[in-house]
Amino acid sequence: MDFRTISPQTTEELLEAIKQNQGKHFRFGAGYTDLIPELEMQMENGLIVINLAKLKDSNFTSIFLSEDGIRIGALTTMTDVLSNKHLQKFPVLIEAVESFASVQIRSVATVGGNLCTASPAGDVSCALVALGAVSEILIANGQIRTVPLTEFFTGVKTTVLKKNELLRSVLIPHQKSAERILSGFIKIGNRNSMEIALASLAYHITTDKNGIITSAGTAVGSVAETIRYTESACEFLLGKNMDQLSEEDKETFADNVLKYANPISDIRASAWYRHQVLWNISKSIL
Amino acid sequence: METAQSKISFTINGKKVERRVRSSMLLIDFIRNELKLKGTKPGCLGGECGACTVLVDGVAVNSCLYLVINVDGKSVTTVEGLSGEEQSLDVVQLSMVEHGAVQCGFCTPGMVMAIKSFKSQCDHNHHTPDREEIKKNLEGNICRCTGYVKIIDAVEALF
Ligand SMILES: Cc1cc2nc3c(=O)[nH]c(=O)nc-3n(C[C@H](O)[C@H](O)[C@H](O)COP(=O)(O)OP(=O)(O)OC[C@H]3O[C@@H](n4cnc5c(N)ncnc54)[C@H](O)[C@@H]3O)c2cc1C
Ligand code: FES
Ligand code: FES
Numbered sequence: 449m450d451f452r453t454i455s456p457q458t459t460e461e462l463l464e465a466i467k468q469n470q471g472k473h474f475r476f477g478a479g480y481t482d483l484i485p486e487l488e489m490q491m492e493n494g495l496i497v498i499n500l501a502k503l504k505d506s507n508f509t510s511i512f513l514s515e516d517g518i519r520i521g522a523l524t525t526m527t528d529v530l531s532n533k534h535l536q537k538f539p540v541l542i543e544a545v546e547s548f549a550s551v552q553i554r555s556v557a558t559v560g561g562n563l564c565t566a567s568p569a570g571d572v573s574c575a576l577v578a579l580g581a582v583s584e585i586l587i588a589n590g591q592i593r594t595v596p597l598t599e600f601f602t603g604v605k606t607t608v609l610k611k612n613e614l615l616r617s618v619l620i621p622h623q624k625s626a627e628r629i630l631s632g633f634i635k636i637g638n639r640n641s642m643e644i645a646l647a648s649l650a651y652h653i654t655t656d657k658n659g660i661i662t663s664a665g666t667a668v669g670s671v672a673e674t675i676r677y678t679e680s681a682c683e684f685l686l687g688k689n690m691d692q693l694s695e696e697d698k699e700t701f702a703d704n705v706l707k708y709a710n711p712i713s714d715i716r717a718s719a720w721y722r723h724q725v726l727w728n729i730s731k732s733i734l
Numbered sequence: 735m736e737t738a739q740s741k742i743s744f745t746i747n748g749k750k751v752e753r754r755v756r757s758s759m760l761l762i763d764f765i766r767n768e769l770k771l772k773g774t775k776p777g778c779l780g781g782e783c784g785a786c787t788v789l790v791d792g793v794a795v796n797s798c799l800y801l802v803i804n805v806d807g808k809s810v811t812t813v814e815g816l817s818g819e820e821q822s823l824d825v826v827q828l829s830m831v832e833h834g835a836v837q838c839g840f841c842t843p844g845m846v847m848a849i850k851s852f853k854s855q856c857d858h859n860h861h862t863p864d865r866e867e868i869k870k871n872l873e874g875n876i877c878r879c880t881g882y883v884k885i886i887d888a889v890e891a892l893f
Contacts, residue, residue, distance in 0.1 A: 449758055449760075450756070450758050451757070451758045452736040452737055452738045452757055452758075453736060453737060453740065453757040453758065453801075453803060454735070454736045454737070455740075455803065465736075469736075477801070480799055480800065480801060481781055481799050484760070484798075484799050484801075485780050485781065485799070488779070488780075496736045497757075497758070499801070499803065499804070501801075501804045502804070502806075527793075549781070549873075549874070550781075550784065550873045550874020550875075551794060551848065551851075551852070551871055551873065551874055552781070552784060552787055552794050552795050552796045552848065552874040553781055553796065553799075553874065555793050555794065555795055556795055556796075556799070556800070641870075641873035642782060642873055642874065
C-alpha cells in the first residue's frame with residue numbers, strides 16, 4: 449500500500465486541497481477501517497489520500513443540537529455516538545452502533561465513512577435512513593447542499609457525492625413529540641460478534657397518547673443494492689392504533705417491507721433465507 | 735501539497751519519538767519494523783483478530799488499520815510499555831498469568847491491551863462490569879487456544 453497524503457487542519461485547507469486535485473485521483477480517509485482493507489486488497493495507482501483525521505472543524509467532528517434537529521459530524525466515531533446524551537432517544541441508532549464490529553473499530557470508524565462507503569450492509573447508515581436523516585454535503589466552493597439519505601445511495605458503493613464534494617454532517621430532523629417510541633435495530637448474522645448483516649431492519653415508530661401511530665420510519669440493509677427506506681410499509685402504519693394491529697396488519701406490513709428487498713444468494717446466505725428472515729423480523733417488531 | 739513522506743512526533747511508551755515516515759505507513763509496521771517492538775502481533779491485518787491492538791491516547795485501536803501519520807502529537811502504548819526491568823507486570827498481565835489465561839500467547843499482547851483500555855474506562859466511570867459486558871468488550875480479540883473462559887475470569891478478577 450503506497451499513496452501520498454494531504455492532511456488539512458482547517459476547512460480552508462481542505463477546500464483548497466479538493467480544488468487543487470480535481471485533475472488527479474484522490475480519495476478521502478477518515479477512520480480508514482474501510483479504506484485500508486480496500487487498498488491492501490487492490491492498490492490504486494497515483495492515489496492521493498486527503499486525510500481528514502487532523503481536520504479541526506466542529507461541523508465535522510461534533511454532535512450538537514440545533515434548531516432544526518440533531519447534527520452529527522461526518523468525522524464523529526461510533527464511540528462518540530454511543531456516549532452522546534442527545535442520541536440516546538434513538539434506540540435504533542444506538543443498537544445499530546452496538547451491533548457494529550468491535551470496540552477497537554468503533555473507536556475509529558466514523559459515521560461519515562459508513563455512509564460514504566455506501567455498503568448495503570452499513571448498519572449505522574441503515575438506522576439513519578430509518579430516522580429520515582439528511583446529508584449535508586460541503587462543496588469545494590464552500591457551499592452546502594443537502595440530500596435526504598433516502599436519495600444519497602445510488603448503487604453498491606456509489607453515492608450522489610461528486611468529485612468536488614464531501615460529506616460534512618448528517619441532520620436528524622426534530623420529530624413530533626411522541627408519547628411512545630418503538631425503536632430498534634435487528635441484525636441477522638451467522639454469529640453474535642463482528643458480523644456483517646445477512647439482513648437487517650432498522651425501525652423508529654412513534655405514537656400519540658392513544659396509541660395512534662404518528663410517524664414511522666423503517667429501512668432494510670443487505671437485501672438490495674443499497675440500503676432502502678421502506679416507504680409503503682411506513683405509510684401503511686400511519687394512523688393505525690399500535691395496540692390494535694391484527695395479525696393480518698402485521699403481515700401486510702411485512703409484505704410491504706419485502707417489496708424493497710431484492711436479495712442475492714452468496715456464500716453467507718441464500719436469497720430465499722434473506723427473504724424469509726426479513727419477513728419474520730418485520731412482523732416480529734409490531 | 736501532498737507528500738510521500740511526513741514528519742511526525744509522538745510519544746511511545748513514555749518516550750518521545752520524532753521521525754520522517756512514509757505517509758502511507760501503517761502504525762503496526764512502524765512499531766514492529768522501525769521501533770523493533772515485536773510485542774504487537776500481526777494476525778489478520780484486517781481488523782478482525784485484535785492481535786495488533788495498541789493504545790492511542792489510552793484507547794484500544796487496531797494498529798493494522800491505523801496510519802502512523804495519525805499518531806502525530808499523540809501518545810501510544812504497546813505491551814512493552816506496561817512492564818519492564820524496573821517495573822513488574824501490570825495488573826492485567828498478572829491476572830492473566832494467575833488465571834492461566836495464556837496458552838500459545840499469540841493473542842495475549844493484543845488481549846492485554848484491549849483489557850487495559852476497558853479497565854481504565856470502567857475505573858473512570860466507577861463501574862464494575864459483568865461477564866456479558868466483558869465478553870462484549872473483547873469481541874475484537876480472537877483467541878484460538880484458551881476457549882476464552884480463563885481470559886474472562888482474569889478480567890472479572892480485576893474488579
Ligand atoms: C473488522 C471490521 C468489521 C466491521 N464491521 C462493521 C459492521 O459491523 N457494520 C458496519 O456497518 N460496518 C462495519 N465495518 C466497516 C467500516 O468499519 C465502517 O463502514 C466504517 O463506518 C467506515 O468508516 P471509516 O471512518 O473507517 O471510513 P474510511 O475507511 O476512512 O472511509 C470509507 C470510505 O468513505 C470515504 N469517506 C470517508 N469519510 C468521508 C467524507 N466525510 N466525505 C466523503 N467521503 C468520505 C472514503 O474515501 C472511503 O471511500 C467493519 C470493518 C472492519 C474492518
Ligand atoms: S492484525 Fe490487526 S486486527 Fe488482526
Ligand atoms: S493463547 Fe493462543 S491464541 Fe490465545
